[in-house]
Amino acid sequence: MLSRYYTPLVIVVLAITILTGCKKNFLEREPQTSINPKYFFKTTADLETYSNGFYEMTGITALNDVMERKNDVFSDNLSVYLGGSEIDNMIRGKISATTVTPKSWNWENLRRINYMLNNLQDVQGDQATVAHFTGIARFYRADFYFEMLKRYGDVPYYTTVLEATDEAALYKKQDPRALVADSIRADLEYAVSHVKADGTKSRITKWAALAMLSRFCLYEGTFRKYHDELGLQASATPFLERAVSASKEIMNGGFSIYNTGKKGEDYQKIFTSADLSSNKEILFYRDFDQALNRSNDTHYVFDWQWSISKSMADTYLMADGTPFTSSPGWNTKTYTEVFNNRDPRMAVTIMPPGFSTTLGRPNLIRPTFGGYPQIKFYAIDPNTKVYTEYSDLPIFRYAETLLINAEAKAELGSITQGDLDQTINLLRNRAGVSPLNMSLANANPDPVLVNMYPQVSSGNKGVLLEIRRERNVELACEGFRFNDLLRWKAGQLLERPTQGIYVAKLGAMDVTGDGVEDIAILESPEKTDPLAGVPAAVKANLVMYYLNSNSFYLSNQTSGFIMFPENVNTPRSFNEAKYYYFPIPFQQVLLNPKLVQPKGW
Known part of the structure; x- marks a missing residue:
């Protein structure tokens, strides 16, 4: 922690070179290779310039992190993943405080954010604009701590830039989860109140702040509800209520589900469009542009290092809204049969028979990966260069807002059929799937979902399970699944051996x-x-x-399902006492003996 925290800040280089006059004062000037508040943080333009650097930091908008969220490789939604994975190592007992990657215990980005927030006293200009950029900084501080909270639970919380002499703060123990969570929420509430609503969707707006606030409050509310070992269950309700109200404000903000009546094609275009700027489903997106040479690597989602699992494929409903797992012979249907009469989102997420990347000969499956290749995010465009993509990628979209609203209301026990019609059923309507009926769902909960989520026991059990199904289907391969399992205390699903297609x-x-x-x-x-x-x-x-x-x-x-020897040679095992968090790198505990490892580590 300590050495990384003091990395010098070099976000903006101020090259001020006066070629005439004042030469006698040249050696008296402050160095201009790093930000000096004596000369900077004077105008709102300075704040804008500085805050632009936040978009490329590790976090919600950084390119590498956006790329990582275009799949579910760290969850039960994948049959096999050939790349390195901390999560896979953990559930196979291969991780400890001495072997875990140290990169996540990195405080440089927090220092960058706090540096701006600690130097606002001399900024001149429109105060609403000052508050706007202050809100953006606090949005990113919340993003930083949200990631730390998810990984470690309790972490040291700082709002100031620390110096080498601040030993008490540098060597303090972690602050409790409740304080960190309240601080995250306070930063996001400030952003919601002060960041402007207008502006481009590729920059932080009030709507992005509301989306982050609703996402965070749903996470924290459900985490507290299901993780009774924290002793925070009584405080779960306020977070869930704020998830409802924040998502409702977005629902009243003029956004809508992209739906031209083309079912799966409409859904697919959200993830393969060259321009999302005018799409009313998008609240915030990462802009890519061939003319500006801003590219991504979405090409690699297809048949590279992973495939979708059988359990994920089975999650998609039949088009009539009934579970695939309740249809006759469902467990012995072949690859060419499982796509028949299914939710159209399945065939634009998982490669269906006849799919072609060259507009010519159909692609073949690879049994060595399980047989269900991911095609979501794969831009099919004959003009696209191989291994280079320029499609815009959503970060916050309206569909997630609707899912948050429905889930939070279901957890609170206040959901109605009208709520479902304004949320879940808008998504099913776009996909061409029969609507969710609350009474029928509660009367006949899907036994497969009941087995997956034994922690759910409310009066709305059936509908809550179906909301979880809908979330997994709608947000498949968008990087949500692992953290959803953690907050629902459903980590046991990670230890199940994964399967691929059925082979007769x-x-x-x-x-x-x-x-x-x-x-x-x-x-x-x-x-x-x-x-x-x-x-x-x-x-x-x-x-x-x-x-x-x-x-x-x-x-x-x-005959049977494709399975993988690694799960036999090194069985998966989810340790409920410790695997909901990662260990703090051992070197950091040596530097600061007051740090305490998360429970179980």
Whole structure:
């Protein structure tokens, strides 16, 4: 903590070079390679210049972080992930205070924010504009501490720039979660009250602040409700109530669900459009532009290091609103069958049979990944350069606001059918799925969801479970799932062995839906009996996969669900006593012995 906290601030370089006059005073000037409040923080233009640097800090708007939120690789929604993952290491017992990455215990960004907030006394200009940029700084301080809260729970809370002589503050123990959470909320309330509502959607506005406030209050309210070990359950209600009122203010702000009647296509365009600036569903987005050479890497979501899990695929409803898991033979449907009559969002999130990235030959699935490739965020555009994308990416969208409003009301026990019609059913209507009926849902809770979330026990059990389903479906691959499991105290879902598609038998399979076999799964290259009867021309073009490669196996040996040896060799296990937080890097505890590891660590 200490060494990183004192990293010099070099966000804006003031190159002031006077070529004529005043040369005799040159050596008397303050160095201009870093911000000096003696010369800076004098005008609202200074505040704007300085606060522009916040958008590229680690956090909600930074490019790398936006990229990380275009998938659910750290959750049960993925069948396999080949990249490195702290979460995967944790649930396999491979993480400790000495091995956890130190990068998250980094206080440099907080120092940058507090540096501005501590130097506002000499700013001249319109005070509403001063308050606007102050609100943006406090928004980012809230964002910083929200991430720290989610990772560690209790953390030291600072509102001032610390110097080397501030030993009492530098070496203090963590502040309690309640203080940190109240401080986050206070910063966001200030932002909501002072940041201007007008302006571009690629910059922080009042609407972005309201979206963050509602997101945070839902998180903290549900975390306190379900984590009874904190002893904060009595204080959950005010957070949930604020989640309702903040989301309701957005709902009254002129936003709407993007819906032209094209079902899945409308949903897909939210994540693949070149310009989201005028889309009424968008509250805040990251702008990418080919002309300005601002690109992202959304191309990599498709078939690179991960695929969607069977449990996520099973979550999508039938188009008539009934659970897929209640339909006859649901658990033995093949890849080409599971997409029939489903929620249209499924086929624009998970690659369906016949999907093509080249507008030519359909792409094939890879059993080694599980067989359900992600296509959400993949921009299908023949003019797009390979591995480079320029589609805008949403950060806050109206759909999330509706989900927050419905969930918070359901947790409070105040939700009505009218509330569902103004929230969940707007999303289902866009997708072309039958609406959620509150009475029917509560009378017949889906047993699969009941098994997934045993903590839910309210009178609105059925409807709350369906809201969780809707949240997972609507926000799939947007980076929410892991933190949702934490706040619901549903970490046990992370220890379940993941599965891929169902394979009826060894041999050749049609995975493009044209009736011709495309791939084959065999026990080994030598055991080709399952291919007997396959025409030679078809056999010559088969892409072959072998069980003895040790990259995957079938749950019933020669049939069943695709599964992965890693889950057998190094079983997943979610330790309820400690895994809702990460350990503080051991080096930081050595530097400050007053720091206490989160419970269990």
